Amino acid sequence: MTAAGGGYRFDPDKVQTAINELRAIQHGLEHEDIPKAQYLLQTKPPGTDPATLAFQSKMQESHQHHLGELRSLSQKVKVQIENLEAAMRQYHETETSNRQAFRQRGA
Helix, strand or coil, X not given: CEEECCEEECCHHHHHHHHHHHHHHHHHHHHHHHHHHHHHHCCCCCXXXXXXHHHHHHHHXXXXXXXXXXXXXXXXXXXXXXXXXXXXHHHHHHHHHHHHHHHHCCC
């Protein structure tokens, strides 16, 4: 979408490209990044000495934070996809209505 005469020019091809790219990002997050982060949370310490346990605790906190960030990003991408798809639907509905109105006027 680009500004045009006080409004925006909607380019459905570019919007569809953006949707496709966001879907690829979403797929990577859901099927690669988040599962890897969940796997890292299952890491067990190699020993029971205080230094190892302290390190493990901090590492788990970091992994938990990272997983939360990935889930948040995934949700934001999902909302962006939904918003762009809604804009595409609205665009197509408006275009169809305009064509029908134009035909009914006999032009």
